[in-house]
Amino acid sequence: MRIIFYLLLFILTSYQITAAELLLKNGNSFLLDVVHEDERNVQVNWKGRVYTIPKKEIQKLDYSKKGSQSSHRYSTFVLKDGSKIRGVIAEERDKGYTIRTDVGFLEIDKSQIQDLDNGGNSSPDLPNEYLTESTKQPETIFGGSFSFLANTSPITPAHSVTGGAGFFVEPAYLFLSEKYQVGFKVEYLVSPGTSNYSFLNAYSYLKKDFGTGDSKNWYGILGAGFGSVRYRRGETQVSGVDPIGYLELGYQGWKLGNLVLRSGLRANCYFESRGTVCMGGLEISLGYRI
Incomplete structure (x- = not known):
């Protein structure tokens, strides 16, 4: 029954599916397909499954980002001068990092870094708690x-x-x-x-x-x-x-x-x-x- 449900869902909504980058407040970012968006939730297609994510847990939804489905983790660099830089680690070397930010690529020496929060898995997955099949939908x-x-x-x-x-x-x-x-x-x-x-x-x-x-x-x-x-x-x-x-x-x-x-x-x-x-x-x- 779940297979039939998802098949019908994709057929009925395929005309409005739009690629976007979804950034959660925990720093995990996903390039995926948005099926539906309302004032409370965003429903997405991620790796063949449908997820319903509350907007209160989303930091940004960027429809300008296109491409095949992928995920990455935003890291936060706290520099010794007090500034903060947030981006995706593209390369790590012995003496520094190359990171991708919203304004382009930056090089940061490790000697400049006071603290680094990279939060774990560099290719995160959406939590199962967001799966539409396990989300309690409002009932009349x-x-x-x-x-x-x-x-x-x-x-x-x-x-x-x-x-x-x-x-x-x-x-x-x-x-x-x-x-x-x-x-x-x-x-x-x-x-x-x-x-x-x-x-x-x-x-x-x-x-x-x-x-x-x-x-x-x-x-x-x-x-x-x-x-x-x-x-x-x-x-x-x-x-x-x-x-x-x-x-x-x-x-x-x-x-x-x-x-x-x-x-x-x-x-x-x-x-x-x-x-x-x-x-x-x-x-x-x-x-x-x-």
């Missing part, structure tokens, strides 16, 4: 939720509980990092009693995952938005729109295929001019990853 998650909440004053004890259902989506393009994701949620809640309260809420939220690697089993959500609150008793009906705050903490380690089950404790508050109404309790969500 959408699903539904059920809430069972206890109310606080002033609507309790006449309305002690609230329950309802909602829909949420966490788009892949709003995947901020390995631990942060932006999402949106709409829900409808009802609080029955001698009268009736109903709440139609819409808000955006920031979700943070806790843990490392694939074991990010715990999460926290902080959100804000607006709620349409409606009160009805007999023929009397009052409604309005209030700002709301939202907080949720829970566990998301139950997964089956593309399904993920979350269970957490949540609280939300409606901020009115006459006071604040809060409720809190259990939230159960089932999402599908695409």
Whole structure:
């Protein structure tokens, strides 16, 4: 399956492949083919394999450099006069070096050198951690939720509980990092009693995952938005729109295929001019990853 994936990838993207020199911040430089570039990553073809490299780890991407695929290591020379020169060692002799820099070739006597950082392998390879097949790609998650909440004053004890259902989506393009994701949620809640309260809420939220690697089993959500609150008793009906705050903490380690089950404790508050109404309790969500 991986062979088919890479074959299709090369066929679909071959028209935009461009040669370039990619210089990592650790000093390793690669003359390779750039398949795709966006604001976060650079996807490259290096020795028949596809790598996805975060831009935060790239020092320079130079499309003016052309040629067959090769790699080398930039060395840093600290001279006794305090100056620094960075380049590729083209030749080493008993008394000096010939180095290639961005402005041409230079000769440096070893007697002029105070310190030299050449960082190891002169023909480095791209780390396997950048391989696209081992890079976790952002996923869009959408699903539904059920809430069972206890109310606080002033609507309790006449309305002690609230329950309802909602829909949420966490788009892949709003995947901020390995631990942060932006999402949106709409829900409808009802609080029955001698009268009736109903709440139609819409808000955006920031979700943070806790843990490392694939074991990010715990999460926290902080959100804000607006709620349409409606009160009805007999023929009397009052409604309005209030700002709301939202907080949720829970566990998301139950997964089956593309399904993920979350269970957490949540609280939300409606901020009115006459006071604040809060409720809190259990939230159960089932999402599908695409």
